[in-house]
Amino acid sequence: MHKFEYASPKTLDQAVALLGSNWSEAEVLAGGTDLLSLMKDFVETPKRVVNIKDIPDLKGIRMVRDGSARIGALATIDQLIDAFGKTVPAISDAGMGITSPQIRSMGTLGGDLCQRPRCWYYRAGYGLLAKGENGDALVPNGDNRYHAILGNRGPAYFVSASSFGPALVALKARILIHGAGGKREVDADKFFVAPTSDSGREYDLRPNEIVVGVSIPSTLGVRSATYEVRQKEALDWPLAAASVALKMDRSKKVTEAGIALGHVAPTPWNAAEAASWLVGKTVTEDVAAEAGKIALAGAMALSRNAYKIQLARVAVKRAILKAAM
Amino acid sequence: MSSSDERHDNSADRGEAGSESGVSRRNFLKGSGVALTIPLVAKGENVGQAAGVPIHGPGKVNITLNINGASRSASVEPRVTLLEALRHDLDVTGAKRVCDRATCGACTVIMDGNLVYACSVLAIEAQGKKIETVEGLEQNGRLHPVQQAFVDNDAQQCGFCTPGFVMSTKHLLDKHPTPTPEQIEMGLGGNLCRCGTYHGIKAAVAQASRRRGGRRNG
Numbered sequence: 001m002h003k004f005e006y007a008s009p010k011t012l013d014q015a016v017a018l019l020g021s022n023w024s025e026a027e028v029l030a031g032g033t034d035l036l037s038l039m040k041d042f043v044e045t046p047k048r049v050v051n052i053k054d055i056p057d058l059k060g061i062r063m064v065r066d067g068s069a070r071i072g073a074l075a076t077i078d079q080l081i082d083a084f085g086k087t088v089p090a091i092s093d094a095g096m097g098i099t100s101p102q103i104r105s106m107g108t109l110g111g112d113l114c115q116r117p118r119c120w121y122y123r124a125g126y127g128l129l130a131k132g133e134n135g136d137a138l139v140p141n142g143d144n145r146y147h148a149i150l151g152n153r154g155p156a157y158f159v160s161a162s163s164f165g166p167a168l169v170a171l172k173a174r175i176l177i178h179g180a181g182g183k184r185e186v187d188a189d190k191f192f193v194a195p196t197s198d199s200g201r202e203y204d205l206r207p208n209e210i211v212v213g214v215s216i217p218s219t220l221g222v223r224s225a226t227y228e229v230r231q232k233e234a235l236d237w238p239l240a241a242a243s244v245a246l247k248m249d250r251s252k253k254v255t256e257a258g259i260a261l262g263h264v265a266p267t268p269w270n271a272a273e274a275a276s277w278l279v280g281k282t283v284t285e286d287v288a289a290e291a292g293k294i295a296l297a298g299a300m301a302l303s304r305n306a307y308k309i310q311l312a313r314v315a316v317k318r319a320i321l322k323a324a325m
Numbered sequence: 326m327s328s329s330d331e332r333h334d335n336s337a338d339r340g341e342a343g344s345e346s347g348v349s350r351r352n353f354l355k356g357s358g359v360a361l362t363i364p365l366v367a368k369g370e371n372v373g374q375a376a377g378v379p380i381h382g383p384g385k386v387n388i389t390l391n392i393n394g395a396s397r398s399a400s401v402e403p404r405v406t407l408l409e410a411l412r413h414d415l416d417v418t419g420a421k422r423v424c425d426r427a428t429c430g431a432c433t434v435i436m437d438g439n440l441v442y443a444c445s446v447l448a449i450e451a452q453g454k455k456i457e458t459v460e461g462l463e464q465n466g467r468l469h470p471v472q473q474a475f476v477d478n479d480a481q482q483c484g485f486c487t488p489g490f491v492m493s494t495k496h497l498l499d500k501h502p503t504p505t506p507e508q509i510e511m512g513l514g515g516n517l518c519r520c521g522t523y524h525g526i527k528a529a530v531a532q533a534s535r536r537r538g539g540r541r542n543g
Contacts, residue, residue, distance in 0.1 A: 003383035006403035006449055007375065017376035032445045033427040036406065040425060048380075049403065051450050100515030101493065102430065105439040106446075235428065235514055 067220030073110030090224035119158035165268035169260035179209030192267035225322035271295035292316035393461030410448035430516030482520035
């Protein structure tokens with residue numbers, strides 16, 4: 001790890017003022033489970049680290065009577081599981097998929113959204129877009145068994161590692177941001193972006209902006225679930241995941257639907273076509289399976305990850321069935 | 326990407342005793358491009374100010390940690406992790422360094438009641454928090470019931486992962502005195518044993534939970 005200077009501001013304005021106008025200048029430290037590893041591997045080499053854990057405005061989960069919620073960026077994964085276990089399983093299921101109590105107690109919601117890709121080319125120093133010496137993309141013909149099957153026409157081929165991103169997209173949440181220019185909000189769906197350069201980021205943040213929280217619209221009457229297809233139960237990222245949020249009428253017909261996939265694309269993948277197809281249907285195993293097929297209709301395998309397409313279809317099917325249960 | 330020399334630089338792991346070579350603070354700041362930094366106010370303390378907030382480092386700063394109830398002081402760079410400060414600066418070597426990447430759990434300690442990977446906490450940010458390591462479990466020469474259970478059930482082979490597993494087990498049983506098999510798996514899911522002693526560890530958890538007055542599960 002390179003040397004850096006360290007600050008622990010108490011207010012958001014102080015924190016923002018301490019950040020640089022370029023990504024290489026400063027990094028935000030919250031749970032630290034990703035940032036410190038990146039710095040030890042010299043993938044990130046900030047000159048300053050700004051610890052935001054002492055900023056009270058970033059803490060807490062506020063449940064509002066109308067069924068909406070406001071979650072501070074510093075809410076830990078444990079706190080999310082506790083707060084939403086009964087009401088919004090899409091969120092708590094995603095948290096339970098992080099099968100290390102240490103990560104669940106240290107890791108934060110903001111950190112989950114802003115963690116960097118787990119792509120092994122990126123982590124080994126080949127850059128976000130994983131290029132070889134001649135500038136050629138290494139992933140399409142390389143070891144891409146865990147890489148993207150959707151949104152993978154380049155130049156980004158990694159998958160978003162966010163556990164909560166798909167749930168937030170399915171729930172139509174908004175990401176709350178504070179920067180030098182003041183506050184702004186962005187739809188969870190728009191917050192995640194596929195970078196087009198090695199110096200880009202996978203989210204819509206400027207270098208001197210911080211995610212301060214997430215607002216979840218009312219979940220009264222919403223049935224939700226997250227389903228992960230995993231290689232093992234031990235600590236690892238899923239091979240494919242899907243989050244679903246449904247509203248159903250008395251005859252069990254779907255009246256509103258949100259479906260998003262994780263670990264299949266450089267961003268959480270909004271399966272909007274599958275969601276609108278699902279509206280008006282009664283959920284059965286066949287209907288859920290068909291929604292999975294529609295969600296993956298545009299998928300394209302790289303050389304070694306065709307298996308993920310079927311896993312992702314199954315994730316969508318099972319998440320729908322779990323939500324509708 | 327840095328040079329290969331830097332990739333293998335373990336100086337921070339040893340607390341960089343006496344090393345002041347490398348980039349001077351003045352040159353560092355010149356090159357840093359970080360706005361608003363005012364140079365050192367307290368000479369030798371490596372504390373400056375920006376945006377009304379103290380800026381620590383990049384040189385060594387004095388910190389105080391509360392470890393197993395005792396106040397311990399050290400002088401470390403901000404980049405030094407809690408694990409490194411414990412092992413190299415304070416000679417508290419129970420927590421082990423293995424992956425150093427928030428994965429294996431050998432460095433597990435309890436901080437303010439939360440189970441954490443000490444490799445992924447900066448020492449400077451651990452100030453003011455109550456840190457419990459495996460060294461703090463033994464009382465008056467008697468092993469903690471969790472430690473005794475690991476001994477009794479041969480719950481280790483090489484033993485390098487053991488302090489981490491012991492801390493995770495203590496934390497698990499503090500939370501769930503009579504854990505179900507699923508709670509044991511979730512509670513110890515952040516620790517790895519490459520020798521594969523999981524069977525003995527599960528038996529140790531069962532024994533420790535009974536010792537603590539729990540009802541046997543399973």
